[in-house]
Amino acid sequence: MKEWFTLSDLAEAKLPDMPWTIKGYDKYIIRHGWRAIGKVRKRQGREGGGGFEYHISLLPDPARQKLAFLHSAPVGGDGDRSALLWRKYEALTETQKTVCKERLAIICSVEDMKKSGIRALDAIKHVSRKADISISTYYQWQSLVEGHARQDWLAALAPSSSKIADGVVADLAPVHPDAWDMLVSDYLRPEGPAFAACYRRMEDVAKRKGWAPIPHERTLRRRIDIQIPKAVQELARKGKEASKRLIPALQRSVAHLHAMQMVNTDGHKLDLHVSFPGREKWGRVYLMAIQDIYSRKILSWVLCEAETWEAVRTAIGNMVETHGIPDRIYMDNGRAFASKMISGKAKRRNRFKITEDEVAGLLKTLGIDARFVNPYSGQSKPIERGWGDLAENIAKHPAMAGCYTGRSTQHKPENYGSRAVPIDELERHVAMCVEEHNARTGRKTETAKGRSFDAVFAESVANPANTYVRFASPSQRALWMLAAVNVTARKPDGAIHLFDNRYFHPALNNWIGKKLKVLFDPSDLHGAVKVYAPDGRLLCDAECVDKTGFDCADAAREIARARATKKKDQQAALNSARKLSDLELKELTGRSGSRKPAKPKPAAPVVTRLITRTPVATKVVEVPEVTVDEHQYEDAFSRGLARVAGGDAAIIEFPRGDRPTSGAFGRRPRTEK
DSSP states (O other): OOOEEOHHHHHHHTOTTSOSSHHHHHHHHHHHTHHHHTOEEEOSSSTTTSSEEEEGGGSOHHHHHHHHHHTOOSTTHHHHHHHHHHHHHHTSOHHHHHHHHHHHHHHHHHHHHHHTTOOHHHHHHHHHHHHTOOHHHHHHHHHHHTTSOGGGHHHHTOOOOOTTTTTOOOOOOOOOHHHHHHHHHHHSSTTOOOHHHHHHHHHHHHHHHTOOOOOOHHHHHHHHHHHSOHHHHHHHHHOHHHHHTTSOOOOOOOTTOOTTSEEEEEEEEOSBOEEOTTOSSOBOOEEEEEEETTTOOEEEEEEESSOOHHHHHHHHHHHHHHHOBOSEEEEEOOTTTTSHHHHTTOSOOSSSOOOTTOOOOHHHHHTOEEEEEOTTOTTTOTHHHHHHHHHHHHHTSGGGTTTBOOSSGGGOOTTTTSOOEEHHHHHHHHHHHHHHHHHOOOOOSTTTTTSOHHHHHHHHHTOTTTOOOBOOOGGGGHHHHSEEEEEEOOTTTOOEEETTEEEEOGGGGGGTTSEEEEEEOTTOTTSOEEEEOTTSOEEEEEEEEOOOOTTOHHHHHHHHHHHHHHHHHHHHHHHHHOOSOHHHHHHHHTOOTTSOOOOOOOOOOSSOOOOOSOOOOOOOOOOOOOOOOHHHHHHHHHHHHHHHHOSGGGOOOOOBTTBOSSSTTSSOOGGGO
16 A cells, blocks of 8 residues: 655645645645655655645544555455454463553554644654653554554554564475375375374385475474365374364254154163063163153153054054144154154155155154254253163162163173163163153253253144144054055955965955055954955955964864855855846846847848859869679678678788779779689
8 A cells, every 4th residue: 555645646646634635735734744754755846736645644543544445455355454464463372462552552542632633743742752652652653553453453453473463375395296195195094094103104205206395294294284174184094073073063942842742752772681581681671752852741652672663653653642743743754753654745855765655654654754863962852861861860760770782892880790680670760760861950941941851842832823732542552553555355255464474354355466564462462453445435444363383183173164164155145136037137138038039130231242253163073983793792792791701801902003993993803812
């Protein structure tokens, strides 16, 4: 920015609180003693209205700001310059920032005195004497703020010896590019090797290959920190999760919600040895629970050996029966939660193929909006953070002494495997722990504020103005107690085959080979199932057909009696449907035996076809007449009798040459032999 101006330049700028003519500036300069201050110099040449140039610091603050605007750098330069100044200021300590504020107060005092009409030199002397500083020190401070906007004076008074703070990139020691590439590639590996080991390997290779220069280890370590961001180093050496932790987690507020508006569910494997009836070996179980997001209360739970859709259905059913139907549920896309039995017809399931004819799952049937989130994410599912409190109290309770397994194989307790808790005892223990978890006071969540989860939930539900909870009627219990699938009625009888069981009803005979919707109770697969037509009409309640032994005679007799009864019923139904006999049908159709059939009348030709050409005459082949006299007839007759009686006459001779072996009837006469 330009700092020295002539009187003609100042007059043309028409600065505020200043004269607009050169003659006016002459009087102003004499009255304020500018030439005595020392901010005046002779200029080269005589053009421009006088032989002196005046420094911008002699002008009042409004005039300097206008000159700074008129002679500033292009757009964007001042912004970068101002940002650099404030970056330098923020890099100072609190003591240094206090010194900058004291300097700014002294400069502002001089400016205020100048505005009141006091000469600039007198104002500077008075303020310098009062602040116990020299006049040269004041001019030095004033030179730091010259050319800067008024709002940047505080930052401009903060000099720094750091080149990086001044916007200058630090000088980096030269290094051979191949050596640098090897060092960085070795250091940024998932194994996370130590930098010293990487430097030693690079140094050995550099000696063999003659790479130079190679700076000191600490120099290259600083170079890596300058040129490679911390996030990139974390991503390369520790993985995506470690790099993700460098970004602040999202804090989600639930103050705008109400109870039963949103819930979340998840399963946790308890760190306990559990014994089951009829088994010698112990096992472990999962605790599957549903939590209200607004109040953090555990609404329902169930113990299961594996995360299955049946366990999810039971937990949802217990919640619906006790607390109502939520509007939305958050869960991960595990096989249990993303099962078509639970989330069928969901818009986004991220697991299993979505087909057009799939049956609506339990959530869709109840009108619950299913949302799938990232697994093991406490920000997405608050119940993930709840396991740290609830599961800790369940597994490490004194009642479970000797059953605790430890959270990993490296954290086994001293009494590992000394006891296994029975499953029925564990259920009672979990029920008490969940009740204590919900009723414990002193919670520090956004909505609890020292109260318990039960109190927050009850308060929200009791407020009908803000909370609306849907409840299911007793007749709708089948919606969550029964699961739905699409099954094809099989040949030859239309039976339903489901989970290695067969279900049959006579009404299924009419639906052979067609797909039907079946509602069944997963906890009672030997009970009846409800069969619905494709359009939703209830067809029947099909009973389960049990399998019997191959040599069970009682079962064979029972099925024979059932078939006989069925045959009688079908025959009665057939007789009831067929009112006319075969003879009556013949009488009605005129096909009885007493009535002769009428001869058909010849049909009159509709179109007469003309012969357009002479037909070809058929050739007649004449057969020559064979005449037999009486002697030949007798001779042939006698030979025939001889053949019947046997002997030489019964032998037929082979022909010789081209002569026949017989006469007119196939043999030669005896006189020719």
